[in-house]
Every structure is written in C-alpha cells, then in structure tokens.
Amino acid sequence: MRVLGLYVERDTPVHKLAPFTKLMYAVTSTVVTFLFPSITVGILFLVLSVFLNTIARVLKHLIALLMVVSVLSISIFLIQGMFYVGNYTPLFSLLRLTFYKEGLLRAVVLVLRLFNMISAFGILMLTTRPSDLIDDLVRRGLSPNVGYVIASVLQIVPQMLSTATRIIDAQRSRGLEMNGSFHKRFKAFLALIGPLVLGSLLEARERALALEIRGFEARTKRTFLKDFSESKR
C-alpha cells in the first residue's frame, strides 16, 4: 500500500464535488442523526448516503466498511434488546433470554446512527484523495503546515514500514532472534525502534530542508493547481 487512505479511483459527479462540500455533508448528516434520534430521520439520511455511494460506484467498498462494524452492530442489538433501562414490553425470547421492544427500537436508532456516520464519511473517504481534501482545507484557512503534516503522514507511514523491514533484516542478520520469550522479543523491539526513530528523524530533517528549498514558507498567496469550484455544479 503506497498511500494510506480509502480512495477509490473513479470518474463520477460525486468524485468531482469539492472535498469540503463532502466533508460538510458528512458532518451535517452525523450531527443531525444525533440531534434527532428518530428512526425516520436515520433511514432518510442512510438512504441518501447509500444513493450517493451508488452514484459514485463505490457501493461495494461501502458495504465492506459496514461489514467491519457488523459485529459491533449485532452486540448493540443484543445489549440494548436485553438490558436497556427502559425495557418494559417483552417481544420474544431466545434460549431463555428475553428481548424487549423498547430496547430493540433503541438499538435500531443507534445502529442507524452508526451506519449513517460510516456511509456519509464513506462518501468523503472513498471519493476524495486525501491530498485534495487537505488542499481544500488549506485553501479555506487551514494552516499549510498542519495540512502538510497530515498529507505527508499518509505517504510516509507506508514508507516507514518498508524501512522497518530492512532494519529487521539487518538485525536478524546479526543473530537477533525475533521469536521466543518476552525478553527476547523486547530486545528485538529495541533493536528495531532505535534505528527506525532516529532514521525517521534524520529523514524528516532532510525533508524539511527540501520543503524549504521548494518555497514552502513563502508568504505569497499560494496557487492551487486543482480548483474544485470549477467542477462544482
């Protein structure tokens, strides 16, 4: 994986929307479902988000994301269904466990909220390049330094992983055992962490020089190569 993130390359109207717009949609839809804990509101937004995901042709990916929280969702149903304080009306029993109506309804609201949040942010994550999102935020006032830090972390973390592999190789070549007792593995950890951290710091310093050379601290108004307002409808 070369870049961290969930971006899926496609050419759809949703992809062309300004990142900031998508961010606002995600935030709004999440906030609304929290403010109005009704099942109707939840379903409304969920349908809207799924619709947008479909237009963006990333529905498959969204479902994969939702699967991730499937276990969580099931446990919400179980816990709320059985132990919610407002439980009063028993609905059915399974294996000598009683599930109540109030709890289950509440569970539906909670799970809808969860799915909603994931679907709405899913649109953002699946159809927006992280670097574009950061660019848009920087254009609207986010400090370029903060923006740079976030953007570079996404690429540099995978890089660090390959450096880590090389360090492990070098230390194993000197007889370092990777498996075994806790003591052994702790030793291994130290032999890895030292060069990794130091190497990263040294590299960060060189990269900072490179940024400096390329005018990063210029106080002129920056140009944005990509202009999303052009493609906004």
Next chain:
Amino acid sequence: MGSTEKIKIESLTYAYPFSDKNALENISFSIMPGECVGIIGRNGAGKSTLCLALTGLVPKFFKGRYSGKVLLDGEDVRQISYEKLVTKIGLVLQNPFSQITGARITVYEEVAFGLENLGIPRDEIKQRVEAVLKALDLWEKRDENPFELSGGQLQKLAIASVLVLQPEVLVLDEPTSQLDPGETKEVFEIISQMKSQGITIVLVEHKYEMLVEYVDKIIFLQEGKMIAFDEAEKIFSLPEIDEYMVGEPIYTKLCKKLNLKNSRGYYPVKFSEAVGILREARCGSDR
C-alpha cells in the same frame, strides 16, 4: 556596474551548534555567472556544509557560529527575501528518497508543488511543469506515485522540482552517489544541458572522471579549509591531493605513475587528453 560575480564568499567561518570544531574555516572565493564549479574533498571536509551555506540554509536552518559573508549577485544571502532566494538558487541533495515532499501523489503534482507555494498563476505552472518534465524525460511518468520511482528517476525528479523554479544558480551535493552508471550519465547530461542554458552550477562529486569533463574550476576542501580553487588539472597535480589521499581520475593516477605531464606542465585530467599523452609515450618506448 560594480562586481559581476554571481557568487562571492568572503572569509566564511562556520561551526555547527554544540561543535568545537569549525566545519568551514575562512573560505573565500568567487564564481562568475554561467560557470560550472566542482567541489572535492574527503568525507567530512565541509563540502555539504558549503552547499548549505551557499543557499543560506546555513545559518538559517542550522544556527551555530557564523562569520563572514555569502553574496549572491552582491547581496548577502541572509538578507535576500525568502521568496526571491528560492527562485535564485536551488539545491539538490544526495538522497533521492528524502527530497520528495511526501504530500503529493503524482510526479506532476510533486513538481508543481514549489510553484504553487510561490503563487505562480495556474497556466504558467502547467506550462513550466510540462517543459521541465519533458526536458528531463519524466513526462511519461507524470501520473505515477513518486515513491514508485527508481533511485535514478527520483533524483531526476528532485532536479526537476528545483529546476522548475528557474533558479539562476544550482547547487548539487553528490547527486549521483546512489545511482548506477547509466543513471549517473543521465544526471550529468542534465547538468550539461543546464550549463548550456547559462545556469551557474556548483557540484560536489566523488566521480572525478565525469566531474572533470564538465567543470571549469574545482574547489578543494580539507577539514573545513580551502586548499585550492583552480582549474581541474592544476588541482589534481597538487601534492596535497596525494598527501590527503583525496584520489584523482584513474588515468591521471596512471600518468602520475608514469610521470607524464601535458604541455602546460600538469598531469592530464581529461580522458581524451590522457589518451593522447599515453599514446605518445607508448610510441616512444614500445613494450
């Protein structure tokens, strides 16, 4: 009008913070516009520090004890505004990997980065990026992720990212150290291109055989001090070269062993000249 030196260094002395040794001591020299100057010396001689001083990064980034002056077109490098400095002088470092910003995911955007920072209008950015990518034979790779490139291509990318800012001076610190012979040749060809465009070039290199074919003069550093600043053949004929074990082009070493000098009284440093002299010598005494 006054002095026309592109770069002028006056009694530059510098020590890194927490260091009691001077990294550079009393360095003085001038470089004229369009000249191509090499810097040689053992590791630790101060070559990289000198590169950083030329661009003002020493002392801006590195603090430490600094005295003397570095002048670009007559102006002290510490006084030139950042925006102006960035378009006046560029620096390419040794390690191809740590010169990518990491914030851009295509080669095209990576090269455009510097221009975006400077607020250059979008159309001009597109023009300049395309020109530089084509000149360095990277246009085909413009949509690739920088991290997917090989070492040699990355180094070309680093050069492209700096060239796009159209600096008048380009400093390169061992640009070919991580590259194989083919990639090394490519980089030197780019340097040759830039030379013909009138860019003033300062180049630190250990690959002497290639270096001497491109530079007008060489600065020879040892332990922070400038031992000499002269034409290549004069430099490599100095006794200090042997004394400090700096090395020399292989055929120069050969001529030294055979005590064969050229018509000006120096050991030849260019390949064609050395071959000529060796041929003559061979005709004199046949094996």
Next chain:
Amino acid sequence: MDLIVKVENLWFSYKSGKFVLKNINVSFDGVSTAIVGQNGAAKTTFVKILKGLLKPTMGDVWINGVNTKETTVAQLAKVVGLVFQDPSEQIFKSKVIDEVMFGPLNIFRDKQYSYQMAIEALKLVGLDGKVNEHPYDLTLSERKLLCIASVLAMDPKVVIFDEPTIAQDRYHIKKIGELVLELEKNGKTVIAITHDMDFVFDYFKRTLVLHRGNLLVDGKTDEILQREDVLKAAGLDTPYIFKISSSVGTVISKLFPI
C-alpha cells in the same frame, strides 16, 4: 576447495508472481567475487537469499552443507555475514564497542569472547581508537566501517557486502578494497554487490553479471570486464582502465596488478 556456498537451480519470485531471479546456478569458495548489474537486476534479492532472509521459491541454497530452507537466519549468521547498504538502518547502540559486540553476543553468548572479537574487528577496519565514541559522532564513512566491523566480529566464513562504495570518498573506497583483499587472505569467501566497475577490477578476482534476474556470465574479472557487449547488455560500463587500454592500444592493466 570446499564449496562453502552452493546455489542450485534457484528461482525466486515475491508474492506477485513474476520471477525476479531465474535459474541461477553458482558456487562460491574463497575467491573474492563481485556481483554486478544495473539497479533492479535483483542483486540484493540474491544476497538476501544467500543470507536466508528470503527462501528460494524453487531450487536450493547450501551454506557450509546446510540447506537455508532448513535453518534460521540467526543460525546462518554464524556462517554468513551481510553488510547492508545503509548504516543508519542498523546502528542503535550508543557506544561503538557495544554496537560491534551486538552480533557476537547474539551468537557466541560469552561476553569476554565477544569483546575480544569486537576489538579485533575494530582493529581490522582501523576504528580501534574510537572504541567508546558514540556512533553518530563518527563520519559517514567511519559509520560504514563500523557496520563492517560489527559483521566481521561474528567471524563468518562468508562476508557479503551490499554496495560498499556508495557515498564513500576515494580514500575509503581504497580502504574497503584493501579490507576485501585482507579477508580473502585470511581464508574468507568475500562476495560484493556493486556497480562500481573500477572497484571490481581492482579488488575482485571473479565477476558475476546479473541482468533482469538472469546470470549472464561468470568468470575471471579480467576477461569479463573487457567484454563490452556483455556489459552493455547488462546496462553497465567498462572500467576506466579498459577504456584507456582500448583507446591507447596497450594492455594497461599490466601496470595495475591486483
């Protein structure tokens, strides 16, 4: 002579499926050997396999009679040492002596013996005067020598160098070359990956040329490095020594015996 390293019908691919090394058959036995090739010829992959860090996809590698598939990297470290390219991806102790003792302690366990081996190794590379210094107070070239010492201290029979001359000045290239000769004299099998053709010519008796995972040629350095056709096919250059020879018309190499 004992065949310390034997490679039989080696094929290797990473998970993606394409073979990066194809049908390699070669043995090593005490003659200093250089493996040359363009960046991307899979040279580093090859030595990683010799070191046991990667296992052959097909074929076998025998180190001192032991098949690398049947042992661990740590076990192999007793016989095969590999000096990696980047010192900063290895150094983690705060004293030179501790860094060099790290390897020996792992395989010999005995502190006294490890210390002895470390000091000897430091003497061999010329760093015995800097025993208590912090590795990052050394120059870049000295750190490379430090890494070499930390491998030599484990007293391996086979010593592999991955691009030893990168970023080195001429003086240290010579020093490393002389070290190669010294190791060969002491009976070690030295293998070096490099694309510095002049370095190969000066210090290695045997040369292997790799190109896109194939072994193009294997033979005496003298002969191989003169074959412009082979070197060109592999994306390499002839050493300057031969460039001069062919231009001048004399066998100049007679003036620079190995």
